[in-house]
Amino acid sequence: MNEYRWANLSVGMREELTVTVDSAAIDTFAALTGDDNPLHVDPESARAAGFRDRLVHGLLTASYYSTLVGIHLPGRYALLQGLDVDFALPVYPGDTLTVSGTIAFLSEATRLVKIDAEIRNAEGARVSKAKIRAGIRER
Amino acid sequence: MTDILERLQPIFRDVLDDQNLIITRASNARNVEGWDSLAHINLIASIEQDLGVRFALGELQDLQNVGDMIDLIERKLQT
Numbered sequence: 001m002n003e004y005r006w007a008n009l010s011v012g013m014r015e016e017l018t019v020t021v022d023s024a025a026i027d028t029f030a031a032l033t034g035d036d037n038p039l040h041v042d043p044e045s046a047r048a049a050g051f052r053d054r055l056v057h058g059l060l061t062a063s064y065y066s067t068l069v070g071i072h073l074p075g076r077y078a079l080l081q082g083l084d085v086d087f088a089l090p091v092y093p094g095d096t097l098t099v100s101g102t103i104a105f106l107s108e109a110t111r112l113v114k115i116d117a118e119i120r121n122a123e124g125a126r127v128s129k130a131k132i133r134a135g136i137r138e139r
Numbered sequence: 140m141t142d143i144l145e146r147l148q149p150i151f152r153d154v155l156d157d158q159n160l161i162i163t164r165a166s167n168a169r170n171v172e173g174w175d176s177l178a179h180i181n182l183i184a185s186i187e188q189d190l191g192v193r194f195a196l197g198e199l200q201d202l203q204n205v206g207d208m209i210d211l212i213e214r215k216l217q218t
Contacts, residue, residue, distance in 0.1 A: 081177060107184035109194040
């Protein structure tokens with residue numbers, strides 16, 4: 001876990017993580033949230049709807065933005081305050097995703113960090129993008 | 140110089156997620172719905188980013204309304 005303090009941060013700083021989302025993660029997310037829409041839990045239904053396999057929940061993939069902020073940038077002293085996400089492409093079981101974020105703006109007066117983030121699949125296609133706002137705790 | 144109030148309007152609408160919001164110099168956290176402490180942080184940061192000004196923490200504590208904020212921004216843009 002990174003432990004960036006306010007003084008360590010600068011515009012342009014970038015961090016990333018890589019994760020593979022498997023079927024078990026989809027099932028766990030469906031159980032946790034109650035979102036067991038057939039698109040997510042039934043491959044046949046997903047194929048009938050035009051997808052090649054069942055779909056990873058968009059918010060499951062977006063939860064890795066939390067990992068980005070809470071573990072990598074800025075890490076330990078982060079307090080996630082807001083997130084605007086747009087989903088662009090489907091994510092399927094077994095996809096390997098690269099989640100990255102770059103500091104776009106720092107507000108000294110409010111100790112707020114704005115991060116431009118995105119998730120790309122193994123082919124390099126962007127599956128989602130996000131504008132993230134996080135505070136930096138003193139302790 | 141474009142009127143500061145005119146430049147603040149879309150920032151307030153975006154941060155407070157109200158496209159019908161009309162702010163005036165008298166607007167403040169007590170008479171604008173949704174202007175809570177977290178929204179205030181986002182307002183300040185977005186104003187800094189969009190207008191290219193920087194606030195010091197001490198400058199913000201005495202602001203009573205949007206009018207005070209406009210006056211502070213105008214002073215910063217003139218220096």
